[in-house]
Amino acid sequence: MVLSYQNAKTVSVVVSDPTADLSLPIWRVPAQVTKIEILEAFICTDTTLAAGTQHGLMASLLDGGTAGTGTTAFTNVLGGTDAGGTFPAWTASIPQSWTISDGTLDAGDYVVYKHDESLLGTVAMLNVVIWFAYVDGVGA
Numbered sequence: 001m002v003l004s005y006q007n008a009k010t011v012s013v014v015v016s017d018p019t020a021d022l023s024l025p026i027w028r029v030p031a032q033v034t035k036i037e038i039l040e041a042f043i044c045t046d047t048t049l050a051a052g053t054q055h056g057l058m059a060s061l062l063d064g065g066t067a068g069t070g071t072t073a074f075t076n077v078l079g080g081t082d083a084g085g086t087f088p089a090w091t092a093s094i095p096q097s098w099t100i101s102d103g104t105l106d107a108g109d110y111v112v113y114k115h116d117e118s119l120l121g122t123v124a125m126l127n128v129v130i131w132f133a134y135v136d137g138v139g140a
Contacts, residue, residue, distance in 0.1 A: 004058075008039060012131035013104035017124065018115055025068035025110040025128060027135070033136040037101030038111075041075055047125035049090040056080075056087025057117050059128070061098060064110035073114070074103050090125075095105045
């Protein structure tokens with residue numbers, strides 16, 4: 001098992017602006033492995049989104065289970081409002097890292113990207129890039 005951590009793999013996905021909230025399966029754990037453990041995950045947008053109270057993007061990654069419909073988050077939510085109700089800015093091409101709470105997924109499970117821009121308005125980015133590193137054969 002120790003050698004498994006020395007053989008991390010990376011997945012990257014580009015999602016075009018969905019223009020609304022969605023939970024989108026972006027990757028499936030290969031059926032040939034028992035488990036994977038996601039070690040780190042990042043997101044960036046190619047469009048700067050100004051901070052404010054009208055527009056915001058909240059993003060997280062979920063364990064979608066074998067149907068891709070599961071709702072258990074394994075990352076924190078990036079982009080939520082602060083105590084004053086202000087969304088943070090997203091700077092184009094600057095990656096933000098998620099904190100992984102339990103990145104263990106089983107064979108056949110889907111990684112789902114949750115895109116939420118529903119609170120006070122919509123955002124208009126062109127693309128979102130998501131990438132994560134994982135090892136197979138281990139679990140948290």
